[in-house]
Amino acid sequence: MPRNDISAVEAVRALCVANRFSMQNVRLVLAHLHRQGDPDSILGFLEAVAKADDDREPTGLFTTGTVGGFIALTIPDYPLDRSLDRAVGQLRRPPNLGVTVDSFAFERNVSFLYDGAKRVEGLLVGAPGAVKWSASWARSLRELSIAVGDAASDQGFPILFLFGPSAPPREATPSTVSGLEPDWRLPAGNALRFSVAVSRADVDSELTFWKVLAARAAALDCGLFARRSEEDRQGPGWEELVPMPGWEDPLDIEPMAAQRVAVTAVGPARVGTTRAFLRRCADEGLGLLSVAVTALDGLAVIHAEVVPIPDDDLHSLDSEMDSERAADLNAEPGPRSILDGVSHAQSRFDGWLDGERYQKLSDYVVWRSSRTGRMSFPPANLKPLWIAWQTPNLPGATRATIATLQEALQARLRPGATCQIEHLIVRESAEDVRRGRGKITIAVDGLLDGDVGSPSPGAEQLRRLRAELGKACALVERDWRNRLRLALGTPWIETEIVWQERWIGRLEAFLAKR
C-alpha cells in the first residue's frame, strides 16, 4: 500500500502555526445576513469587521447566499484577546448593516489532517425540477445530506464541502457533453454538492464510499453524479452514476412560509461531525432548506436553514406549517428544540448537541437566528458563472477582490440586472497567497450583447451563444483583473470567470510575489 507522506508535512505546518505566539487561537466571526447573496452587504460586513478590528485580516472566508445570507470569517487571535469581542459588540449595534453577528474563539485544531492531494466531488440530485420551497424539498435535502454524511463518516473520510441547493446538471445531450452548450437549466435546485477528502492509499474505502452512496441514492430515488476532474479530457462535467429523476416537477406544490431558523454549528473539524449535526436535525423533525458545510483553518462551519417538517405524513402538511404543530413538536420530551423561544435576535443555543448520540459535537457551539419574511426562490433567468482568483497575501485583499468584482460586473451588466453571490470560499494557502473560488448567479441576458436565450437553440445559435458568453466572461475577467491590480498595487493577480464549471481552477500558483 502506498504510504501517505503528505499529511506528515501538513501536520508539521499545522503544529507550527498552532505554536506561534500570535496564532494560538482562531477567532470565528459568524454573521447571518438579512439579504441573501447580496455582494453589498457582504462587503459592508467585511468593511465593518476590518474597521472595528483594526484592520486585522481574516485568513478564511466562507459565505453562502442561496437561502439566507451567511458569512463565516476566521481571524488569527491572541490568547485571551478581548478586543475582537468588543469589535463584534460594536458590529451588533448599527442596524443598517442588516446582519446579526457573533464571534467565538477556538484553540487551533491540529488534529484535522487529511490527504489533500485527493478528493472526490459529487452531486446528489433529489428533484431537479423543483422550484418551490416545500416540506418535501426540505426533507429531501436533509436525507441527501445525511446520505453523504453517513457514507463519508463510515469510511473515515472528512467532508470538505457540502452545499445545497445547487444547480442540477442537465440531461446529457451531445451538445452539453461536448461542452458546446452551457450546463444550465436552473441556478439552484434540489441538489447537493459534496467534496470529500479520500485517502490515496485506501482505494477500497473510496469504492465502498461510492457504492454505499449509490445504494442510498437509489433508495431515495435521486441521482448521483461524480465530478470529472480537469484531467478528464472528454465527456460532460458530471459523470452520471445513478440516473436522476425526470425534470417534470414532482415537488411543485404550494410553497410554504413557515418559520425558519438559521442554525450554525462551529467547532474543531473532525470526521463525523456533519453527520452528527444532521442526525440531530432529523431527530428533531427539522428539514433543511439549505445546508453549507466547510472547514476553515481547521474549524468546521456547519450552517443550515432549518424548518420544522412533519415526520410522519408527507402530504398532509406540505402546506403552511401552523404554529400549533410547531408547538406540538416543541412539547415533545427530550432535549430542547432549536425552535424554542426564537426571537429576532440571535442567540447561542447551548446543550442542543449534548447527549450520547451527538458525542462528536460536544465541544461545538450552536448559534441560531430566526428568519422572517417570505423566501424567494432564485428566479430562473439567473444563470451561474464560476469565478476563481488568487492574490498575494496583502492586507485588504479579500475586500478589494469582492469590491472590484462587483464593480466589474456592474460596469458590464445592464442597469437593473441582478447579481448574487451563491457561495465564496477564500483561504490563505501555504504558499503565502490567498485563493478564492465561488459561484455567482447573474442575469446573463444583461451580460450579453445580443439576445440568444432561446430554450432549444439550434447549432448556429449555440455557436453564437458560446462566442457571446466567452467574450462577455473574458471582458469582465480582464476588467476585474485590472481593477484589482490597481486596487492592490501588484501585478501578481490571477482571476478567472467562466461559464462552464469544468473550466475553473486552472490557476498556476506563483512564487515570485514581491
Place this chain on the structure above:
Amino acid sequence: MCDLIETIDMPMAPPRFLRSGAPVGLELLDLILHPLHVQRITEHLVLTGTTYVARSLVIDVSMSRLTGSQLHSARLYSASRSTPEAMRSTDMPGYAAADAPAAGNRQRPGPSQLWLPVLRVSRQESAPVDVTDGNGRLLPKASQSEIHPLLTAALTHLFSREADRLGEKRAKLLDDVIRVVRREDENARWLIQSALKVFIRNGLGVMKHDLTGQPPDDWPESRRRARDAFLEILDGGVFGPLLELVVTSQFVVVGLDDDEPDQVLKLETPRLAIDGGVVTRRRLYATAPRFCFFVRRALRSRVEGADLRTVFGKPPGLRTDRLAEHSRTFARLLDRSRQVGGALSKAAGRRRPLARCLRGWRQLVLRRERAAANWRRLKFELKSYQTITVRYRTALPPTSSSYHLRLSTEENLTIEKALLLSDEDVPLLEDMQYRVGREIVTLNESNLAQFGGAEEITALARISLLDTERSITRLLDLLETRLRQLRLLWNSADDKPGGAPAGERSTNAPDEQAFALSGIHDEAAALRQEVWDICESARRSAAVGRREGMRLVVAAESVLSRLATLLQACQDADLGYSLTSDDDPEESEAHVHRRARRESAREAFLRQDSATVLIAIRENTPALRGRVLVAVGSLAAIVLVMGWFIFEHQLWLFWGNERQVNGVFGLQADALITVLLLVPGVLITRLDVARGSSLLAAIRALPRFAAYGSLIATTLLAVAIASGVKSYGLRNVFAGCFAMILVFFLVQALDIRASLWAVERGLTLDLPVAPRWLLRPNVRRRPVRELDLDVRADGVAVPRDDHSGPTDRADHDAPQ
C-alpha cells in the same frame, strides 16, 4: 528505535530535554520540509583521479521566495540563537507578528542574520562542510548538537499530539495502549522520550542487535507498552516519515545576511573517495542473461520497498544496511557468475569476432564496494575503446528546486556523454498499479457475490471506468514524456560528430527503439477511446437494470485488466525511470540537470529521488597509442636486426649458428648490453605514458603496459647476455625476447584497431540499471553493436509478443 526501548535504562524521572525548543524546532522542521528558498542546487564534480573526486556545491538561495509564515519561522529560529537582548528587543518576531499578522512578519528583527537550512545530507556522509557566500566570506553554521535538541523537542511534541489524535479516534477503548501511555503510564512515556532523544542524537548507527518477533515475557509492563504504543503511532502515517527524515539526515543550517534577498552560497566539501580506489582487476564482459536482471530488480525493490514498520520494528539501520549490503554482495556474485558464463560462452566461440573477445578481455574494473555508504557512490569502470564509465549515485534534492550537475575532468580527457537516470516516476506507476489492482478485486467481489442493487453495481462500474480513464490519461502523459526523452537521446546520438556513418541503421534505430514504447502508447490511447465509448453508450442507454449493470461491470473489468497488463508492461519497461541528457559535453566539461517540478511540489518534500549519473570519458588525443606502437615496433626491429647480425642468418630465429657470449668471434657483450639498455630507455622516456592514479593513467594502462613490457623484455635480454647464458642458448633467449616484444606490438596494434572501431561505432555505455524502455525489443537475440548509442544493460525490453503473457494471467485472474 525499538531496541533502544528495549535496552535503555528505565528512566525513573522525566528525561531532560529542551521542552521550550518545540516551537522553534517545529519551525525549523517546517523550513526543512518546505525549502522554497533553495532555488537551485548546482553540484560540481571534478573527476581527475581514480581514487577521489573533488566536489563542491553552489546553492542559489532566494529569500524572497519564502512565504511570510516561513520568513517568520526563520526569524523565530534566528532570534532563538541570538542574545537575550535581541530576544527582548521590541521587534521580537513573535510579538511583531502578533501586532499585524499579515504584514508584520516582514519587519526587521534584532539579529541581522537569518538562519536557514539550505541542505540536507545523509548522516553517513557526515563530512565537515565549509559554506561561503558570493564574496568568499565564510558563513557561520549551526552545529548538529545545537539542532538535535530542537528537533528532538519538536518530534516529542509531534509524538504526543499524534498520540492524542490517534487516542481520540479510539476513544471507546479504555485499555488502548496509546491512551494508557499518554494518560497513565508515565514510565513508558519517559522511556519513549529518552529513546527518541538518543535515537535522534545518534542516528541509525546505534542499533545493537536484531530484534524480531514478540518481546520476551520478562519485560516490564511499561517497556512493553512503550514499544507497542510506539509501533502504533509509527503506523499512523504522520510521525514515521518525519522520524525517518530526522534520523537519516543531518541539516546544514547557515546564517545568511538578512539584507540580501538573493544569495549564492558555495559549499566546499571534502574530496569524495571513490569506491573503486586504485584496485584494478580484470573483468570479463558478457551480455547478461536475463534472469540476473530480474533477481536484481527483485532485490532492489525489496530494499527500497521495505515498509517502515518492518524497518523500525526490527532495528532499522542495521536491517536496511544489511539487506542492501547483502543485495550488493549478491549482485556482485551474480556479476561474477555472469562473467564466467560469458567467458565460457566465448570460449565456445560461437559467432564471436576477435574484437569482441579482446574487448571483453580488456575490461579493467576499478571498483570496491564500500560497506555502509549507500548514499553517494562513485564507481569507475574502465571499458574498452579507451572509455571510462563513471557512475555517480546521488540523492536529488526535493523537486521544488532544480538540480544541476557540472562535470569537469582532466584536460586531455573528453567527456563523451553524461546521462542522468532518476527514479522520479516510480511511485506514480506503483500507485496506479496498486489502484487498478484493488479496483479489479473490488469489481470481482461484487460480481461474484451478486449482492447489491442494479444502481449500486452500475455506479461501481462507472466510477471505476472514470478512474480508469484518469489513470490512462496520466499514463499517456508519462509515455509521451518517455518517448520525447527517447527521441532526444537518439537524435543527439545521431548528431554526434564522428558517430556512425548515417546509414540505415542509425536512422532506423530510434524508430525501432521507440516501437515498444509507442506500441504501449497506442494501446493506451485505444484503451482510452474504448473507455470513452463504453461511457458514452452507458450515458445514452436509458435502461437501468441489473443486466445492464452487470454488463457494464464486465466491460469495466475487461478494461481494467487490460490497463493492468499495460501497467505491467510499463513496469517491465522501467517506465518510472527517466533518463535525460543535456548533450552539451564540451571537451572536458559536461552538464546534466533535473528541472524543478511545480505540480508535485506539495507532495514531494519528503521524498528524495535517487539518481545515477553516468559519465563516459575518453582520451581526446589517441596519438600516444601510435607512438607506443612505433616504439615497441622499433624495439622489435632492433632485436631482430641484432639477432641477424649476431647469428649471421636472415632467418636466425629458425636457423643460424649458435653463438657463445664472449666466445670465439669476440662478441662485444658490453656494447650489446649498452645498446639493449640505452635505446629502449631513451625511447620509452620520450613517450608520455601517464602514471599515478589519474584518470588518464587508467585510460593509458594498456600502452603503458606494452611499453614497459617491451622495456623489461630487452632488459632481460641484456641481463641474459651479461650473465653469459649457456644452458638455454643465446639464440633461444633472443627469440624469446623478440616474441615478447612482438606480442606487445600485436596487442598495441589491436588496441589501436579497436579504438578505430570505437570511433566508427560511437560510444559504448554500460548501464547496469538502464531503464528498459531505452532498449530495443529484440536485444536478446543479437547483441546491440551497430547502434550509435550502444546502451547495453543487464536486461532487455519486453518484446511485444511477450505481452500475451501478462494478459493471459490477468484474464485468468478475472473470472468472467
